[in-house]
Amino acid sequence: MEHSSVKLPVYAKLAQIILGIIGFFYILYIGKDILIPAALALVIAILLNPVVEFLVRKGLNRILSIALALLLITAISAIVGYFIGSQIAKFSDSLPEFKKNLTTLEGNISQWISETFHISEKKMQAYIADAKKGVDGSAILGKTIGALSGLFVLFILPVYTFLILFYKSLFMEFIAQLFKNGEKDVVAEVLAETKGLVQSYLVGLSVEAVIVAVLNSMVLLIIGVEYAILLGLIGALLNLIPYIGGVVAIALSVLMAVATGEPSDALWVLVGYLLVQFVDNNFLVPRIVASKVKLNAFISILVVLMGGALWGVTGMFLSIPFTAILKVIFDRVEALKPFGLLLGDEQPDKPTITLKPKAKSRAKTK
Template sequence: MIKRYPFYIKAPVILLGLVITVFMLSVLRDILVPLAFASLIAILLNPLSNRLERKLPKIVSIILSMLIAILVVMGLMYFLSSQIAHFFDNVEAMKQKFSELLHIIQQWLEKTFGISSSKQVQMLNDAAKGSKAMIGQTLNGVLGILSVVFLIPVYTFLIMLYKALILNFLYEVFSEENQKKVGEILSETKAAIQSYIVGLLIETSIVAVLNSAALLILGVQNAILIGVIGAILNLLPYIGGIIAIALPVLMATLTTDGFTTQLLIIGAYALIQFIDNNILVPRIVSSKVQINALISIVIVLLGAALWGVPGMFLSIPFIAVLKIIFDRIEGLKPWGKLLGDNIPTEHMGQLKKLRRKPAKVVEE
């Protein structure tokens, strides 16, 4: 006999569980973030490793697949570093233009809001003092990145090496009657993450080419660098797209006169976003799990609050895995529907009213 507890008992228990989970995720951030990235990379490299394993020993195939991935990443980093080197060619001209714009803004603030230049300088100094803690966090973040560079390859190798051990544990930890459902969840999760990541890589490459081409045509300086950065930022749903547009607009403001180029940039990026959202994402990012816009924005912000920038990138794959699990468990299916992108035409209250109407007609 299933014992059902009232809502006023279940709600505090669920809330307490969420608080403990969030606290543990925050405390164990330095361990879990590289482990999460390593898990995604291991799932992505698994097909290549399995193909190499047909002719080579397991350890050799894992090392070769990781070396291929590292070479690709190093090639991308070399390309970006060469573009960053060109960025500093016109730094002095941009500084001068920035000083002119700052002077214009100061005059406008003084004329519109009555804030004197000295008061504005004082406000900037106060803001600078308040940012010292943030600078310290940034330096800690740099040290964290250096540690992640060494941890992620080690984690990835060990996860791929002990893949069978981990899978057997997940099967054996559940009862035999649930093993079929566990197998379905694991296979669907692997397929969803693989298709999601591969689709994102292809989509990002196309968006980078479109961004760079548009900025080159408009004559924006450092067009390729800004176009690639914009494509990477586009990985963050909705939020990244706004920042991606702001970067070339700021560059055009610092390097050109007037506002024609800025308006053309906004129009070009709006067209690229339309192509991306309506053509590239539906056809290329062929993930089996579709998360609605509201949940995407909320989960990205929550990921940023919990784990910073890495949390923003990890949030969507994490919520996709949760949706797969929710869809497979009977009591959690409503949560899976809430995360999904399938919008019902009518809510349950309307359906119940429609079912009652024929009964009323008969009585009349």
């Protein structure tokens, strides 16, 4: 007995796709407390896999190899965290003076705007009060510190990473058995390409972050801005978030220069950071990072904003590598190749369709 396939109309297929997308993002949002550490652990496991395999080839037990790799990355994270913590501790000692300078700056700007645009000071104070209500800095800082020092970072994340590396062969076999024998070669190629893509992307991103941190710190030290190394490092970490992080880093350093120095310092900081961004965007990213992830700028900004809306700062960071993984899959599956083209940055030389209106034929008159 032959099974006849049911052909759905176009609107029914479109409705299914839309409902599927909505359901997918809804699951990502409501399950973020579980999925965020799992996604981070997956990225870290892919990054550490070459180290683990190298130690295994040298004759070490797999469990010991994984433990040594985790110990290595934990030590590096602890050193960076200690340095940032010590710099923040020094900054907290001068926080009252910083707040005083910032309040004085706020008053000067308010007075200038009031005199220039003929707005009463009462209205200006009301506008500033409304803006402060919309941005609760202490709450944001508290949430950030809580996220960094939470239980999942200290315990669950290393456990997830260890288990992913330990059961790597099991997961690979599970994926292989989902497909027919004729498709397993393609699946193996996709998995190998995905692993290499994420590894090279993360390594390139780390190298870029180190270089940007050095350049930012040098610029701020030359200008004489306080806490130059801390701001340079924070700027490099923010720069890991494509497009958006660089703007936030510039604004933060300019604000610090204005609050602790002369107004001219802020201008020089802006010029210096723009120069660093020029070097980063035109030399570092194309040669170190962009060569690994072929995504166009529009899709990159869109997925970063979507990642931030779903998972916060962690989502912004993870959005690019996971979108790049999707592009690898789309490029390998025939029915999904148009989506791979949409995500990429290669424009067709000659589009198959054009938006030119069809010329109307004139009726011949006798």
